[in-house]
Amino acid sequence: MKIESVDFFYLSMPEVLDIGDGSQDAVLVRVRAGGLEGWGECEAAPLPTIAAYVCPMSHSACKPVKHSVEGMDLNEPADIHKIGRHVHANSFDLLQADHTLSGIDIALWDLLGKKLEEPVYRLLGYKKAYSKIPYASQLFGDTPEETYEKAKQSGGSGYRAVKFGWGPIGRGSVAEDAAHFHAAREGLGTDAYLMIDIGTVWGEDVASATGRLAALKAVNAYWLEEPFANMALSAYSQLADGKPRVPLAAGEGCNSYVQAAAMLDYAGLKFIQIDTGRIGGITPAKRVADDAVRKGISYVNHTFTSHLALSASLQPYAGIEKDVICEYPVEPKQLALDITTNKMTLNSEGRVEVPEAPGLGMSVNRESLRKYIVDTEIKVKGALIYQTPAL
Amino acid sequence: MKIESVDFFYLSMPEVLDIGDGSQDAVLVRVRAGGLEGWGECEAAPLPTIAAYVCPMSHSACKPVKHSVEGMDLNEPADIHKIGRHVHANSFDLLQADHTLSGIDIALWDLLGKKLEEPVYRLLGYKKAYSKIPYASQLFGDTPEETYEKAKQSGGSGYRAVKFGWGPIGRGSVAEDAAHFHAAREGLGTDAYLMIDIGTVWGEDVASATGRLAALKAVNAYWLEEPFANMALSAYSQLADGKPRVPLAAGEGCNSYVQAAAMLDYAGLKFIQIDTGRIGGITPAKRVADDAVRKGISYVNHTFTSHLALSASLQPYAGIEKDVICEYPVEPKQLALDITTNKMTLNSEGRVEVPEAPGLGMSVNRESLRKYIVDTEIKVKGALIYQTPAL
Known part of the structure; x- marks a missing residue:
């Protein structure tokens, strides 16, 4: 299958406090291919992260991250490795690119796991997941x-x-x-x-x-x-x-x-x-x-x-x-x-179990997220190059 | 004196080619204080760099760069060191922040040199500059x-x-x-x-x-x-x-x-x-x-x-x-x-001389830059948080 779309969502609590709590806003990434979708999250400042996805090219090694992602094949783990290599080759002078790539890469593994009906850890080569x-x-x-x-x-x-x-x-x-x-x-x-x-x-x-x-x-x-x-x-x-x-x-x-x-x-x-x-x-x-x-x-x-x-x-x-x-x-x-309808609650021994469902095993809760959407628009030379997509 | 304003300009050639030439666009930074102005340049992707200056805070260590710059004192080199430390403390989870800081720091040295009527290299502690x-x-x-x-x-x-x-x-x-x-x-x-x-x-x-x-x-x-x-x-x-x-x-x-x-x-x-x-x-x-x-x-x-x-x-x-x-x-x-009216041309021995004029010794050519301005607008929750400033 081919990557059809990559959407970035900037979400935030109504008020962000000046405290060491990184859960006050979020960058969610949705990737669609072959009738499926995968989700990922960047642990990053939302606006620069989105800008790194959509910005105009500066030169051959400073391209927007989207250049190396959209339209690429996604059929096996090697395809995800390839996308990562492309991002590095095409965007190594774009500092924020790695934070942007993070959410995309996670969404790609989620999507591939759903397609291949395997939890991600198995696609990574592990036979079994151990609780933590x-x-x-x-x-x-x-x-x-x-x-x-x-x-x-x-x-x-x-x-x-x-x-x-x-x-x-x-x-x-x-x-x-x-x-x-x-x-x-x-x-x-x-x-x-x-x-x-x-x-x-x-x-x-x-x-x-x-x-x-x-x-x-x-x-x-x-x-x-x-x-x-x-x-x-x-x-x-x-x-x-x-x-x-x-x-x-x-x-x-x-x-x-x-x-x-x-x-x-x-x-x-x-x-x-x-x-x-x-x-x-x-x-x-x-x-x-x-x-x-x-x-x-x-x-x-x-x-x-x-x-x-x-x-x-x-x-x-x-x-x-x-x-x-x-x-x-x-x-x-x-x-x-x-962000998710299901949770990784602790088991009876107080341990965390890695999900066994395909992909990352988590369901994104679209409905509940609408109220956190931070409407964002970026215009360059009069053209709208980013606008919050529909959830 | 206190830093009164920091302005970012996104400049570009009419067409950016997919070649290894980083001079096809530019991020210029102008800092004003005490009736003077200093100029700097980030070697960076313009849009994410500007976004890192103006973005909303994500948490205490992921603040926009502007948080640590605007209104700060600028009277001696130690003040510039202090601003850099503040940016790191307040923005260390904002990956693009260092690229954004780069142009600001350069502009601050330029501005301080103009105020103290010294070339920057002397403010850095060097007695003499050697040609290269x-x-x-x-x-x-x-x-x-x-x-x-x-x-x-x-x-x-x-x-x-x-x-x-x-x-x-x-x-x-x-x-x-x-x-x-x-x-x-x-x-x-x-x-x-x-x-x-x-x-x-x-x-x-x-x-x-x-x-x-x-x-x-x-x-x-x-x-x-x-x-x-x-x-x-x-x-x-x-x-x-x-x-x-x-x-x-x-x-x-x-x-x-x-x-x-x-x-x-x-x-x-x-x-x-x-x-x-x-x-x-x-x-x-x-x-x-x-x-x-x-x-x-x-x-x-x-x-x-x-x-x-x-x-x-x-x-x-x-x-x-x-x-x-x-x-x-x-x-x-x-x-x-x-970008500059004057140039660092080679001397008779084919060497480059470090300017002896105050600050960086270069004059920004406002007039000639207008045609390269890339009009940019960033809106978050309906509020315009960045708009190309007047040159």
Whole structure:
């Protein structure tokens, strides 16, 4: 079959708050071919992402993403790989292109799975999908007391793994951060996995990070996430060699396979975190997962939005039994919940199961999305080159 | 003074061809403060770049670039550094943001130089600017005979350094490529610097590259440029260790300081090529130049467009006497020529001199640009959030 149409939808909550919650808006992508449709989601700023799909060509290596997608064949996995290669060859000077490609690639796998009547993970070569242990992501409280209360609540809600991040952490003294780490551990109890996310606050400042290692070790942190900017390889590798040893996790900012490969090769990570909505989709994410297995690094998804994005983000490592942890959007905004009619709810063991239905196994809820549509128009030289399509 | 306005202009030739010529369109940025104005240029796809400036906020780390710029103080270099840090903190999940920031940062240095009545290179800490030897960039011919004719013409036109790239190279057999390399050297004569640019065609395929090393060595290639995708660190470092040794050059695709630092640390390069219109402007480019000096790697600009971009691209290494080679746009489209009233013509020794006038030392030619304006409108929820401003 041939790709007949690719439609981008910009969705948003009525009000977007200045908080670290990426589920307040969304870019959905619908691809149609052979009487079927596939859906994907970009974890990206909607307007630049749409602009990268429709913009006029600047030169041979700076073409709009649509140039490499529309009218292409889609019959087998190799066709999706080919489309990704074309996008890179034709758009490598268009920075936003990888974020745009991400939602398309995900939708293509969904569509191909529906056509071939297989879940995506099988098309990727896995025989079986293993359930994952979800971790709940939380912001640190403003005070250690608040962090303790939040941790206590999380521990009580049945999550075996909880990540605290952002908020005041990394911005004050070592003692202040240590108080938050201890409060989190005390609230959770000793058995739960506790992860700490710095949200890149230290940039490339290794000393700020090493100063916190003792406290992180004392609370038995399962990982320390994004102490530095994505790709700050030298800082990561210095910290990885620091004492005491605390496992490092990073990678969500990677927007291509080669960047993630560089993180695997040089950053000294124990966990590579990939957002399929940013790295260019499921295709490059699966390559990263394969590399991670070879290098003895654990793969973890990065997902903060809908269950469509969650299903997409689990496929690349669905078949890796030893990589059991997954990020699970615990308190997404209503928009993210309304994107699909079905949900990946936790099973009786509190684990997340990868859908067995064809494609990504998620049904997009057209009706409920209409109220979130952000009507958008882009005109160039008087011609309307983008207008919100009909859902 | 405070930044009063930041205006983006999308300019284009009447027709954009599907060729490797990045001078066919342009994104100009004008910043006004204190009765002065500064100009910069993004080497980027215009529409997504403008969208990244004006888009609605998605969350706290995915804000439009304008959020971190408008109304900020601009009195000394530290203010420009601060704006860059703000953009990274507020927009690190907005992929296109670095390309957008690039033109703004350049305009800010231009504006500050005008206010302080100093050329930008002095504000960067250099006492003196050293002239550079320009190299002419050319596409390979379709046949070795054509390549020979082009090389002969370049050699005759007085350039002491010529780079051949793109076209058929890297896509056929080793013997075909070798014939092109020899034709280029024969046409140029033995004295000229000859550089070869693969334009990332080999992706991460080290074997394709090592197969060509002998021929590159035989023609005494000054450097081999971008055999692989930007950030394909492992491929670069393997090739750097290959025999015979051919110096590697890369980096033009870096859109942040940390990416360029990773290339310096791990890719085994002899030359780091930075486009100030992509990396986030002059500020991060200067950090790269400082690092390169410490690591014994030569800095080279990447510039394919206007003399405004050329001046901006030379400032970060203007004071490094030993780094003598510069890229010089030899046959830009008329648009790129029309951007400035003055030009950085070659001096009597055939060298490029960094302007000594305040700021970037280039005057934007408003009148001549009107005919290239691409009228653009972006509407979100019925509100016009971008409209081409008055020049």
